[in-house]
Amino acid sequence: MDLAKYPFLAEAGAYLRDKGFNLEQLGHPDWAPLVDKAYGRIVVASSGQIYGSDSRLENPDMEILSFIVAVILLKAASVQTLTRRFALAEARRAERYLQQDLWSSKKSLDLPLKIIRELFGVEVSVESDEFVIRVSDYLKRAVHFHEKEWKLVNRRVGSGHVRLTAHETVRLIRTELGQYINSRIQAVSLPQIPEAFQARVRDLVSLASRFSDAVVVSSDYPPCVKHAIEVLEKGENLPHSGRFLLATFLLSRGQTTDQIAPLFKNAPDYNERITRYQLEHISGASGRGTKYSCPSCDKLRSENLCFAVPECDGVINPAQFGKRRPRPNA
Numbered sequence: 619m620d621l622a623k624y625p626f627l628a629e630a631g632a633y634l635r636d637k638g639f640n641l642e643q644l645g646h647p648d649w650a651p652l653v654d655k656a657y658g659r660i661v662v663a664s665s666g667q668i669y670g671s672d673s674r675l676e677n678p679d680m681e682i683l684s685f686i687v688a689v690i691l692l693k694a695a696s697v698q699t700l701t702r703r704f705a706l707a708e709a710r711r712a713e714r715y716l717q718q719d720l721w722s723s724k725k726s727l728d729l730p731l732k733i734i735r736e737l738f739g740v741e742v743s744v745e746s747d748e749f750v751i752r753v754s755d756y757l758k759r760a761v762h763f764h765e766k767e768w769k770l771v772n773r774r775v776g777s778g779h780v781r782l783t784a785h786e787t788v789r790l791i792r793t794e795l796g797q798y799i800n801s802r803i804q805a806v807s808l809p810q811i812p813e814a815f816q817a818r819v820r821d822l823v824s825l826a827s828r829f830s831d832a833v834v835v836s837s838d839y840p841p842c843v844k845h846a847i848e849v850l851e852k853g854e855n856l857p858h859s860g861r862f863l864l865a866t867f868l869l870s871r872g873q874t875t876d877q878i879a880p881l882f883k884n885a886p887d888y889n890e891r892i893t894r895y896q897l898e899h900i901s902g903a904s905g906r907g908t909k910y911s912c913p914s915c916d917k918l919r920s921e922n923l924c925f926a927v928p929e930c931d932g933v934i935n936p937a938q939f940g941k942r943r944p945r946p947n948a
Contacts, residue, residue, distance in 0.1 A: 620719075622681035641809060644812065653691075656684045659688045660688050692704060705803060713788050716734075734791060861882070866912040867936050
Protein backbone atom coordinates (compact mmCIF):
# COMPACT_ATOMS: atom_id res chain seq x y z
CA MET A 619 0.00 0.00 0.00
CA ASP A 620 1.35 3.42 -1.01
CA LEU A 621 0.22 5.09 2.24
CA ALA A 622 2.70 2.93 4.17
CA LYS A 623 5.47 4.66 2.22
CA TYR A 624 4.16 8.10 3.12
CA PRO A 625 2.56 7.75 6.59
CA PHE A 626 2.84 11.51 7.24
CA LEU A 627 0.06 12.20 4.72
CA ALA A 628 -3.35 13.10 6.08
CA GLU A 629 -4.80 10.24 4.03
CA ALA A 630 -2.84 7.73 6.14
CA GLY A 631 -4.45 8.91 9.37
CA ALA A 632 -7.88 8.88 7.77
CA TYR A 633 -7.27 5.33 6.56
CA LEU A 634 -6.49 4.12 10.09
CA ARG A 635 -9.53 5.87 11.54
CA ASP A 636 -11.72 4.20 8.94
CA LYS A 637 -10.33 0.84 10.05
CA GLY A 638 -11.24 1.59 13.66
CA PHE A 639 -7.78 2.00 15.23
CA ASN A 640 -7.58 4.29 18.29
CA LEU A 641 -5.00 5.26 20.91
CA GLU A 642 -6.72 3.44 23.79
CA GLN A 643 -6.66 0.22 21.79
CA LEU A 644 -2.94 0.59 21.07
CA GLY A 645 -2.22 0.81 24.80
CA HIS A 646 -3.33 -2.80 25.31
CA PRO A 647 -0.48 -5.23 26.15
CA ASP A 648 -1.18 -7.14 22.94
CA TRP A 649 0.14 -4.11 21.04
CA ALA A 650 3.47 -3.97 22.93
CA PRO A 651 5.41 -5.17 19.83
CA LEU A 652 4.04 -2.16 17.94
CA VAL A 653 5.29 0.25 20.63
CA ASP A 654 8.70 -1.42 20.50
CA LYS A 655 8.70 -1.10 16.71
CA ALA A 656 7.86 2.60 16.96
CA TYR A 657 10.63 3.14 19.51
CA GLY A 658 13.07 1.28 17.26
CA ARG A 659 12.05 3.51 14.37
CA ILE A 660 13.13 6.54 16.41
CA VAL A 661 16.40 4.91 17.50
CA VAL A 662 17.28 4.16 13.88
CA ALA A 663 16.55 7.79 12.95
CA SER A 664 18.66 9.11 15.85
CA SER A 665 21.68 7.25 14.46
CA GLY A 666 21.32 8.94 11.08
CA GLN A 667 20.05 5.80 9.35
CA ILE A 668 16.91 5.23 7.28
CA TYR A 669 14.24 3.01 8.80
CA GLY A 670 13.16 0.02 6.71
CA SER A 671 16.13 0.12 4.35
CA ASP A 672 15.17 -3.31 2.97
CA SER A 673 12.24 -1.59 1.21
CA ARG A 674 9.77 -4.32 2.21
CA LEU A 675 6.28 -3.32 3.30
CA GLU A 676 4.83 -6.67 4.29
CA ASN A 677 2.33 -5.22 6.79
CA PRO A 678 1.21 -1.74 5.64
CA ASP A 679 -1.03 -1.17 8.68
CA MET A 680 1.86 -1.80 11.07
CA GLU A 681 4.10 0.56 9.08
CA ILE A 682 1.58 3.39 9.32
CA LEU A 683 0.80 2.67 12.97
CA SER A 684 4.47 2.52 13.98
CA PHE A 685 4.98 5.98 12.48
CA ILE A 686 2.00 7.40 14.37
CA VAL A 687 3.03 5.79 17.68
CA ALA A 688 6.57 7.08 17.14
CA VAL A 689 5.17 10.60 16.77
CA ILE A 690 3.18 10.16 20.00
CA LEU A 691 6.27 8.95 21.86
CA LEU A 692 8.30 11.91 20.57
CA LYS A 693 5.62 14.39 21.57
CA ALA A 694 5.41 12.87 25.05
CA ALA A 695 9.19 12.91 25.47
CA SER A 696 9.31 16.52 24.22
CA VAL A 697 12.90 16.29 22.97
CA GLN A 698 13.32 18.48 19.91
CA THR A 699 16.67 16.99 18.91
CA LEU A 700 15.15 13.53 18.48
CA THR A 701 12.09 14.96 16.76
CA ARG A 702 14.21 16.75 14.17
CA ARG A 703 16.34 13.68 13.57
CA PHE A 704 13.22 11.57 13.15
CA ALA A 705 11.64 14.05 10.74
CA LEU A 706 14.73 14.18 8.57
CA ALA A 707 15.16 10.39 8.56
CA GLU A 708 11.52 9.94 7.59
CA ALA A 709 12.01 12.51 4.82
CA ARG A 710 14.97 10.53 3.47
CA ARG A 711 12.85 7.36 3.64
CA ALA A 712 10.01 9.04 1.73
CA GLU A 713 12.54 10.46 -0.72
CA ARG A 714 13.69 6.92 -1.52
CA TYR A 715 10.13 5.78 -2.18
CA LEU A 716 9.30 8.85 -4.23
CA GLN A 717 12.30 8.18 -6.42
CA GLN A 718 11.36 4.52 -6.82
CA ASP A 719 7.78 5.42 -7.72
CA LEU A 720 8.90 7.99 -10.28
CA TRP A 721 11.31 5.50 -11.83
CA SER A 722 8.80 2.66 -12.08
CA SER A 723 7.14 2.31 -15.47
CA LYS A 724 4.60 -0.09 -14.00
CA LYS A 725 3.09 2.32 -11.48
CA SER A 726 0.93 5.37 -11.84
CA LEU A 727 2.81 8.60 -11.22
CA ASP A 728 -0.28 10.31 -9.83
CA LEU A 729 0.59 9.99 -6.12
CA PRO A 730 4.28 11.03 -6.19
CA LEU A 731 3.53 13.95 -8.51
CA LYS A 732 0.58 14.94 -6.30
CA ILE A 733 2.82 14.91 -3.19
CA ILE A 734 5.41 17.14 -4.86
CA ARG A 735 2.74 19.49 -6.22
CA GLU A 736 0.46 19.81 -3.18
CA LEU A 737 3.09 19.76 -0.43
CA PHE A 738 5.74 21.94 -2.09
CA GLY A 739 4.00 23.80 -4.89
CA VAL A 740 6.23 22.32 -7.60
CA GLU A 741 4.41 21.36 -10.78
CA VAL A 742 6.17 18.43 -12.46
CA SER A 743 5.36 17.16 -15.93
CA VAL A 744 6.75 14.09 -17.66
CA GLU A 745 8.27 14.22 -21.13
CA SER A 746 10.15 11.31 -22.71
CA ASP A 747 11.00 9.70 -19.34
CA GLU A 748 12.31 13.01 -18.02
CA PHE A 749 10.78 15.26 -15.36
CA VAL A 750 10.26 18.89 -16.24
CA ILE A 751 9.84 21.80 -13.80
CA ARG A 752 9.85 25.58 -14.06
CA VAL A 753 13.22 27.32 -13.98
CA SER A 754 12.02 29.48 -11.06
CA ASP A 755 11.18 26.38 -9.00
CA TYR A 756 14.56 24.89 -9.86
CA LEU A 757 16.62 27.96 -8.97
CA LYS A 758 14.82 28.43 -5.65
CA ARG A 759 16.10 25.04 -4.53
CA ALA A 760 19.30 24.42 -6.51
CA VAL A 761 20.91 27.56 -5.08
CA HIS A 762 21.70 25.54 -1.95
CA PHE A 763 23.82 22.99 -3.84
CA HIS A 764 27.50 23.58 -4.57
CA GLU A 765 28.16 20.78 -7.04
CA LYS A 766 28.77 21.95 -10.60
CA GLU A 767 26.05 19.76 -12.07
CA TRP A 768 23.40 21.78 -10.23
CA LYS A 769 24.36 25.08 -11.86
CA LEU A 770 21.71 26.15 -14.35
CA VAL A 771 24.29 26.53 -17.13
CA ASN A 772 24.95 22.78 -16.84
CA ARG A 773 21.29 21.78 -17.10
CA ARG A 774 19.06 21.13 -20.10
CA VAL A 775 16.81 24.17 -20.26
CA GLY A 776 14.11 25.12 -22.73
CA SER A 777 10.96 27.26 -22.78
CA GLY A 778 11.49 28.30 -19.18
CA HIS A 779 11.72 24.72 -17.88
CA VAL A 780 14.49 22.41 -16.63
CA ARG A 781 14.73 18.69 -17.39
CA LEU A 782 15.66 16.35 -14.53
CA THR A 783 15.99 12.69 -13.63
CA ALA A 784 13.77 11.10 -10.99
CA HIS A 785 16.61 11.29 -8.46
CA GLU A 786 17.28 14.99 -9.14
CA THR A 787 13.59 15.86 -8.97
CA VAL A 788 13.19 14.33 -5.52
CA ARG A 789 16.57 15.60 -4.29
CA LEU A 790 15.45 19.16 -4.88
CA ILE A 791 12.66 18.93 -2.30
CA ARG A 792 14.52 16.90 0.38
CA THR A 793 14.93 19.80 2.81
CA GLU A 794 11.33 20.91 2.40
CA LEU A 795 10.12 17.34 2.92
CA GLY A 796 11.92 17.16 6.26
CA GLN A 797 10.50 20.52 7.28
CA TYR A 798 7.00 19.41 6.31
CA ILE A 799 7.17 16.20 8.36
CA ASN A 800 8.56 18.15 11.33
CA SER A 801 5.70 20.65 11.07
CA ARG A 802 3.17 17.80 11.01
CA ILE A 803 4.69 16.38 14.19
CA GLN A 804 4.72 19.79 15.91
CA ALA A 805 1.04 20.30 15.05
CA VAL A 806 -0.06 17.09 16.80
CA SER A 807 -2.23 17.67 19.87
CA LEU A 808 -1.17 15.03 22.37
CA PRO A 809 -3.90 13.37 24.44
CA GLN A 810 -3.30 11.37 27.59
CA ILE A 811 -1.01 8.57 26.48
CA PRO A 812 -1.47 4.95 27.60
CA GLU A 813 0.59 3.74 30.54
CA ALA A 814 2.14 1.14 28.23
CA PHE A 815 3.91 3.99 26.38
CA GLN A 816 5.55 5.53 29.45
CA ALA A 817 8.59 3.24 29.64
CA ARG A 818 9.55 4.01 26.05
CA VAL A 819 9.09 7.73 26.66
CA ARG A 820 11.62 7.51 29.48
CA ASP A 821 13.94 5.57 27.19
CA LEU A 822 13.75 8.43 24.66
CA VAL A 823 14.65 11.03 27.28
CA SER A 824 17.68 8.92 28.16
CA LEU A 825 18.59 8.48 24.49
CA ALA A 826 18.44 12.23 23.93
CA SER A 827 21.18 12.83 26.49
CA ARG A 828 23.67 11.48 23.94
CA PHE A 829 23.09 14.55 21.80
CA SER A 830 23.10 17.28 24.42
CA ASP A 831 26.76 18.33 24.29
CA ALA A 832 27.12 22.11 24.01
CA VAL A 833 29.23 23.67 21.27
CA VAL A 834 31.69 26.45 22.12
CA VAL A 835 31.50 29.39 19.69
CA SER A 836 34.64 31.51 19.36
CA SER A 837 34.14 35.27 19.62
CA ASP A 838 36.29 35.86 16.54
CA TYR A 839 33.99 33.88 14.23
CA PRO A 840 31.86 35.89 11.77
CA PRO A 841 28.11 35.95 12.47
CA CYS A 842 27.31 33.59 9.59
CA VAL A 843 29.55 30.93 11.10
CA LYS A 844 28.24 31.54 14.61
CA HIS A 845 24.72 31.12 13.28
CA ALA A 846 25.62 27.81 11.61
CA ILE A 847 27.11 26.46 14.83
CA GLU A 848 24.13 27.63 16.89
CA VAL A 849 21.72 25.89 14.50
CA LEU A 850 23.62 22.63 14.95
CA GLU A 851 23.82 23.12 18.71
CA LYS A 852 20.02 23.29 18.86
CA GLY A 853 19.76 20.06 16.90
CA GLU A 854 18.20 21.78 13.91
CA ASN A 855 18.87 20.90 10.30
CA LEU A 856 21.57 23.11 8.81
CA PRO A 857 21.26 23.12 4.99
CA HIS A 858 24.05 21.76 2.84
CA SER A 859 25.23 25.27 1.96
CA GLY A 860 25.51 26.15 5.66
CA ARG A 861 27.50 23.00 6.40
CA PHE A 862 29.79 23.77 3.48
CA LEU A 863 30.35 27.28 4.84
CA LEU A 864 31.15 25.98 8.33
CA ALA A 865 33.55 23.29 7.11
CA THR A 866 35.47 25.52 4.67
CA PHE A 867 35.71 28.38 7.18
CA LEU A 868 37.08 26.21 9.98
CA LEU A 869 39.49 24.49 7.61
CA SER A 870 40.73 27.93 6.52
CA ARG A 871 41.43 28.65 10.20
CA GLY A 872 43.67 25.60 10.40
CA GLN A 873 41.30 23.21 12.15
CA THR A 874 41.44 19.51 11.35
CA THR A 875 38.75 17.02 10.44
CA ASP A 876 38.98 15.54 13.96
CA GLN A 877 38.32 18.98 15.46
CA ILE A 878 35.46 19.89 13.11
CA ALA A 879 33.50 16.60 12.92
CA PRO A 880 32.07 16.77 16.49
CA LEU A 881 30.37 20.09 15.65
CA PHE A 882 27.94 18.15 13.44
CA LYS A 883 27.04 15.66 16.17
CA ASN A 884 23.67 17.27 16.88
CA ALA A 885 22.62 17.44 13.22
CA PRO A 886 19.39 15.46 12.72
CA ASP A 887 21.04 13.28 10.06
CA TYR A 888 24.43 12.95 11.76
CA ASN A 889 26.46 9.99 10.60
CA GLU A 890 30.09 10.03 11.74
CA ARG A 891 31.45 8.05 8.79
CA ILE A 892 29.71 10.21 6.18
CA THR A 893 30.58 13.43 8.01
CA ARG A 894 34.26 12.57 8.09
CA TYR A 895 34.24 11.50 4.46
CA GLN A 896 32.68 14.81 3.41
CA LEU A 897 35.13 16.82 5.50
CA GLU A 898 38.06 14.92 4.01
CA HIS A 899 36.68 15.65 0.54
CA ILE A 900 36.27 19.36 1.23
CA SER A 901 39.75 19.59 2.75
CA GLY A 902 41.32 17.98 -0.31
CA ALA A 903 42.62 15.02 1.67
CA SER A 904 40.64 12.55 -0.44
CA GLY A 905 39.45 12.20 -4.00
CA ARG A 906 41.22 14.43 -6.51
CA GLY A 907 42.89 16.50 -3.84
CA THR A 908 40.86 19.64 -4.57
CA LYS A 909 40.61 21.86 -1.50
CA TYR A 910 37.46 23.95 -1.43
CA SER A 911 37.49 27.60 -0.39
CA CYS A 912 35.08 29.39 1.88
CA PRO A 913 32.16 30.84 -0.15
CA SER A 914 32.05 34.61 -0.66
CA CYS A 915 29.76 36.94 1.26
CA ASP A 916 27.84 37.60 -1.97
CA LYS A 917 27.22 33.86 -2.31
CA LEU A 918 26.06 33.61 1.30
CA ARG A 919 23.68 36.55 0.85
CA SER A 920 22.12 34.83 -2.15
CA GLU A 921 21.54 31.74 0.03
CA ASN A 922 20.11 33.67 3.02
CA LEU A 923 23.12 32.69 5.13
CA CYS A 924 24.44 36.21 5.75
CA PHE A 925 23.85 37.80 9.18
CA ALA A 926 26.07 40.83 8.76
CA VAL A 927 27.07 43.10 11.66
CA PRO A 928 29.03 46.40 11.50
CA GLU A 929 32.29 44.45 11.90
CA CYS A 930 31.57 42.82 8.52
CA ASP A 931 31.95 46.14 6.65
CA GLY A 932 34.51 45.76 3.88
CA VAL A 933 34.73 41.98 4.27
CA ILE A 934 34.02 40.07 1.07
CA ASN A 935 34.67 36.58 2.44
CA PRO A 936 34.03 35.18 5.95
CA ALA A 937 37.65 33.97 6.09
CA GLN A 938 38.70 37.64 6.24
CA PHE A 939 36.59 38.42 9.30
CA GLY A 940 38.64 39.76 12.17
CA LYS A 941 41.84 39.93 10.11
CA ARG A 942 41.49 43.39 8.59
CA ARG A 943 43.70 46.08 10.03
CA PRO A 944 42.14 49.40 11.02
CA ARG A 945 42.78 52.23 8.59
CA PRO A 946 45.35 54.79 9.72
CA ASN A 947 44.00 58.14 10.81
CA ALA A 948 43.86 60.73 8.03
